[in-house]
Amino acid sequence: MNELRELYQEVILDHGRNPRNFRRIEDADGEARGDNPLCGDRVHVYVKLDGAGGLGDVAFQGRGCAITTASASIMTELLKGRGEAEARRLFDLFHAVCTDEAFDPLDVPEEFEEELDRLLVMAGVRQFPMRVKCATLPWHTFAAALDGKATATTE
Amino acid sequence: MSPDSTPTLRPNYDVLAIREDFPILAREVFGKPLVYLDTGASAQKPRQVIRAMTQVMEETYSNVHRGVHFLSQACTDQFEAARETVARFIGAREADEVVWTRGATEAINLVAAAWGRANVGPGDRIVISTLEHHSNIVPWQLLRDGTGAELAVIPVDDAGEVDLDAYAALLADGRAKLVSVTHVSNSIGTVLPIAEMARMAHEKGALFMVDGCQAAPHMAVDVQALDVDFYCFSGHKTYGPTGIGALWGRKELLDAMPPYQGGGEMIAHVTFEKSTFKAAPHKFEAGTPAIVEAVGLGAALDYIEAIGRDAILAHETEVAEYARERLAAVPGVSVIGHARERGAIVSFTMDQAHPHDIGTIVDRAGVAVRAGHHCAFPVMERFDVGATARASFGLYNMKSEVDRLVEALDEVAEIFGR
Secondary structure, three states: OOHHHHHOOHHHHHHHHOOOOEOOOOOOOEEEEEEEOOOOEEEEEEEEEOOOOEEEEEEEEEEOOHHHHHHHHHHHHHHOOOEHHHHHHHHHHHHHHHHOOOOOHHHOOHHHOOOHHHHHHHHHHHHOHHHHHHHHHHHHHHHHHHHOOOEEEOO | OOOOOOOOOOOOOOHHHHHHOOHHHHOEEOOEEOEEOEOOOOOOOOHHHHHHHHHHHHHHOOOOOOOOOHHHHHHHHHHHHHHHHHHHHHOOOOHHHEEEEOOHHHHHHHHHHHHHHHHOOOOOEEEEEOOOOHHHOHHHHHHHHHHOOEEEEEOEOOOOOEOHHHHHHHHHOOOEEEEEEEOEOOOOOEEOOHHHHHHHHHHOOOEEEEEOOOOOOOOOOOHHHHOOOEEEEEOHHHOOOOOOEEEEEOHHHHHHOOOOOOOOOOEEEEOOOOEEEOOOOHHHOOOOOOHHHHHHHHHHHHHHHHHOHHHHHHHHHHHHHHHHHHHHOOOOEEEEOOOOOEOOEEEEEEOOOOHHHHHHHHHOOOEEOEEEOOOOHHHHHHOOOOOEEEEEOOOOOOHHHHHHHHHHHHHHHHHHOO
């Protein structure tokens, strides 16, 4: 498969066109805006806690390219219902998928084996260094929302 | 059969010979011949510039305005000759009206800091337009915040032309101290009616500054005929090196302005009690300047002049208008900005795909376009787009390269749907 087709897989195009959880959470416990100053893309991530240390709801809004939008959409699906610490470990794993040339799917911890396929969808960005930030911006913004920071940036 | 894909219809303009001057244009990207449509961000460099810079470093280099030795004199002569070239290039009365800067951004910051702080106070107004690059917005915001002045913005219509009635209204009460606008919009290509706008400003007692980054490389510029007060441009967008640019200002304005930065090169005499400064332009040039780059810029302007700016404008207009026509015919594509007077810049969006995705996909076909906000967030907001893809043309571009872009957009439609 050529690199473009690998980047723009059907799953990404689908999430890019029809993003899931694309909405505002009015009573969010955490929210943050993420900017990619390189291109002006912007995402707003909302987090609602479930009161038991978990993420009751995660949603986003914003304007961006197919990669940013799809990454945010997939992220919200992956994060809902997880514990905070687990969510952060998932972010680390996602980051490795997007940036680590030596990343080996066989090394993925057991707890995330089910999630691996949905994370690997984004692995195509590794061949497009200028686009890695598009994929990671929503996750950085999510982390900022969790940490109570108002903004995140890819810089 | 596509319309003329041959280099040019103009018999006197030998674009293939011109391309030979630019070594980088011979390279491939992802196995395809490079199509460079990002000259608006930075222009490629001809051998003449590369050679001139190498020559200085190999044969005449030393610091300028310092030593009594042979090289210092030789290098100073070349450095000052380049200043004279800049003066000629923009129709300045004399070379002393030309200040070396790192680029247009520094030139605007220089005027905002040196002229602004001495002349602008609470209640005064600085006027810019919606079409400005961030470099002609942020320095004025800093001045506004430091002085209590007001920053007002001339709106643009749906075609991307400035609203001259609204402009007149901003000038009417006489509070405007300075108008600073771009000559050609870097994001959508609008050419502003500079001479008319400068006349209107002067009638109401305001000075007039022009950001000429997207004009100087593409069309004849005569600061005296335009009757403006400050004009600036960047070397790297003018086929010259990075790190050099020029600010032109009326002699009497430069003479009356306090220095911008302090240091060596700009002083006449220094004691711990007090320092006195050299006359303009040197009082604005603290520290060792970008010597090699200044000579390189001089060579770049000589290169442009040898081809001729009228010929360049005619050629680029032909290529850019061809691009507008072909792009507008691609399903889903919208060209942003339809000013009557426009430069060699075509900004567009595509219903199916975001500009980044367009940029990535055409890149794999060897075509370099800019995708993003073009350092002009307010323009993007005005036209309600988050970003655009932008093809900007230079003196070396050909219609066949437009065809390559349009073919590459077919791949975008292939992936994202028609």
